Amino acid sequence: MDLPENITIKEVGPRDGLQNEKTEVPTQDKIDWINQLSESGLSYIEITSFVHPKWIPQLKDAVEVAKSINRNEEVTYAALVPNMKGLERALEADIDEVSIFMSASESHNQNNINKSIDQTYPILKEVVNEARRAGKTVRGYVSTVFGCPYEGKVDEKQVIKVCHNLLEMGIDELSIGDTIGVANPIQVDYLLRKLERYFPKDQLALHFHDTRGMALANTLAALQLGYHTFDSSLGGLGGCPYAKGASGNVATDDLVHMLNEMGIHHQIDLDKLIEAASLIQSKVNKPLPSKQMEIFRNQ
Ligand code: HMG
Ligand code: MG
Numbered sequence: 001m002d003l004p005e006n007i008t009i010k011e012v013g014p015r016d017g018l019q020n021e022k023t024e025v026p027t028q029d030k031i032d033w034i035n036q037l038s039e040s041g042l043s044y045i046e047i048t049s050f051v052h053p054k055w056i057p058q059l060k061d062a063v064e065v066a067k068s069i070n071r072n073e074e075v076t077y078a079a080l081v082p083n084m085k086g087l088e089r090a091l092e093a094d095i096d097e098v099s100i101f102m103s104a105s106e107s108h109n110q111n112n113i114n115k116s117i118d119q120t121y122p123i124l125k126e127v128v129n130e131a132r133r134a135g136k137t138v139r140g141y142v143s144t145v146f147g148c149p150y151e152g153k154v155d156e157k158q159v160i161k162v163c164h165n166l167l168e169m170g171i172d173e174l175s176i177g178d179t180i181g182v183a184n185p186i187q188v189d190y191l192l193r194k195l196e197r198y199f200p201k202d203q204l205a206l207h208f209h210d211t212r213g214m215a216l217a218n219t220l221a222a223l224q225l226g227y228h229t230f231d232s233s234l235g236g237l238g239g240c241p242y243a244k245g246a247s248g249n250v251a252t253d254d255l256v257h258m259l260n261e262m263g264i265h266h267q268i269d270l271d272k273l274i275e276a277a278s279l280i281q282s283k284v285n286k287p288l289p290s291k292q293m294e295i296f297r298n299q
Pocket of ligand 2: 177207
């Protein structure tokens with residue numbers, strides 16, 4: 001197999017994971033967890049989100065969390081930002097990287113951020129410009145790329161258009177989201193080959209949810225095409241609150257295990273990840289769904 005030698009894993013558990021947990025994790029526990037994650041060799045952690053606290057009360061302490069964690073120089077600390085109000089809060093909290101987000105499908109965009117796709121572009125464009133002016137890097141997310149909970153299959157032309165419009169804003173990287181975990185490896189291969197015609201591979205990351213147990217298989221399909229940046233959530237924590245039935249991202253610990261077995265290089269210490277997963281597992285009061293955590297519990 002022709003595979004990339006180095007992989008970057010972007011840990012999104014403190015944001016994508018916790019935003020969908022019913023149990024509200026106390027602020028200090030989040031800080032302790034992120035501090036542990038920062039010492040596990042991860043180079044990137046999405047720590048929270050500056051969305052409206054009415055929509056995601058689990059992350060209403062975003063500013064406090066961002067201000068209180070220990071910042072490891074080797075780690076980029078990112079957070080979701082939907083609009084200028086969110087950017088104000090993110091800058092107050094001195095976040096390193098701003099992540100803007102929208103959907104490829106109209107109805108998911110409307111449900112998720114209360115705007116049509118066309119209304120969203122100028123809002124995000126202003127966020128990108130202002131974040132850049134403040135010296136921040138910017139990442140983008142496009143959701144529902146492989147399927148939408150309201151509309152089903154999403155037209156690939158629409159996906160390409162939204163990706164194009166986001167990259168045109170001058171973002172550094174775009175994460176391609178299988179929000180509800182409906183993708184399969186053939187579809188991933190097909191769509192990524194399409195996207196390659198329009199966008200540099202190095203600017204794209206993959207964000208697979210594991211709702212149907214397909215996320216690692218989809219990751220392998222992307223790896224085989226040379227993609228090397230993947231979002232994941234420790235222990236498989238989380239989901240999407242506006243995509244019914246969506247479960248967590250591919251589990252960071254399962255992904256790291258797979259890369260270890262395949263001899264693909266990364267900087268992450270699996271034992272430290274398991275320690276950090278054990279901490280957050282005790283705070284959300286439920287067994288985390290990853291295979292590595294299942295093995296660990298049964299030891
Ligand atoms: P809205 O109600 O349309 O906002 O919400 P608005 O601009 O009309 O403002 C209404 C009020 O909200 C105002 O206050 C604003 O100041 C306030 P008032 O004047 O009435 O007192 N407000 C805010 N307060 C705090 N922080 C803010 C903010 N913005 C406005 N940022 C909004 C629009 C986008 C804010 C809302 O719809 C929202 O917060 N949505 C977030 C939904 C969300 O977090 N979804 C999950 C994350 S996306 C995801 O999980 C997918 C991803 O993982 C990739 C994948 O899996 O595909 C990234
Ligand atoms: Mg997600």
